[in-house]
Amino acid sequence: MKLYENEISSATSRVRIALALKGVEVEAHRISILGVDAQNRQADYLKLNPQGLVPALVTDGGQLITQSLAIIEYLNELYPEPPLLPLNLESRALARSVALAIASEIHALLPPRIASYLSTTHAINSDGVAEWSRHWIGEGMAAVEQLITNRRTGAFIAGDHPSVADIFLFPQAISAARNGFDLAQWANIAEIMQNLRAIPAFENNAPAARK
Template identity: 60%
Template sequence: MKLFEDRISSAVARVRIALALKGVEVDSVPISILGAEARSRSPGYLAVNPQGLVPALLTDDGVLITQSLAIVEYLDERFPEPALLPADPAQRALARSIALAIASDIHPLLPPRVAKRLGTIPGAQSTIVADWNRHWIQEGLTAIDALLSRQPEGQFAVGNAPSVADIVLFPQAINAERAGLALEQWPRVAAVISALRIIPAFAANAPLPRI
């Protein structure tokens, strides 16, 4: 399998964490997403993934899977152990809902293409992108922390093992810290991230800082 990726992407980090947890190796195809020379917008990559986004996974059967959560669920079905979704239906739905609250409601407001567009708004101050990012991270993680606080105290977001909820939460929390936001303001989020930091699959696959 081939993974088209840029290590600065939190969406890529989700897939890399899932692969590491499963012990599955893939061929990495670097696709830069920043700057004027970004390969993600090149004709060659657009021929692979018309969205021009990462990650994208090309299976051994020649099937291209885009969108990080779709890739993670594909990996979970193809390589069942360890399971990334709880067996209990309610817990499974909760893990998915936390993952989607980040992947669908926080992340889409933060990627480089959004920052690039914000920078073109007439009269926009130079700090608009940083302020924008902090606002949506703050609002989103506050809601996530409230959701986690309704669950029994545990080491992970849902249940007694890392799930898709942790896989999506971890990269977002790392980026929150880099944006200058202290995780301690979200006690349950901070506790989960503290537990995940010591798991090699998570620690080794956090999104790289943007240079």
């Protein structure tokens, strides 16, 4: 399998964590995502992934899989151990809800293409873009904290084993801290992050900081 990825990408970090938990190796292809000559916006990469985003997985059979949740669910079916979706039906729904709350309502508002559109098309300066990011991170993380309060049943979001919910939380919480948020204000998130940081598959696959 080939993984098109970037080390600063939260969505790549999710897939990398899943691969590490499964003990699966892939052929890595680094795609740059910052700056005017970023590879993700160039014709060669758009031919492979019309969305121009990382991560993208190409299976051994040559099929393209985009979107980190779809990639992780594919890996989870191909390599069932350890399961990344809880076996209990309601916990499984909670895990997917949290993963999507992070991917769709927080992370989707923050990537480079959004910042670049705000600054080039709407003349918003770097302080304004930073304020935009902080707004959506703060609102989104507070909602995730509420979602999991009283519904946690173990050390992680949906039980005693890390699931897709934790895989999506981990890079997003790191991004929140890098954006100046004190995670301690979200007690469940802070505790789960401490538990996740003790797992090498998570700690070794955190997104790199932007230089």
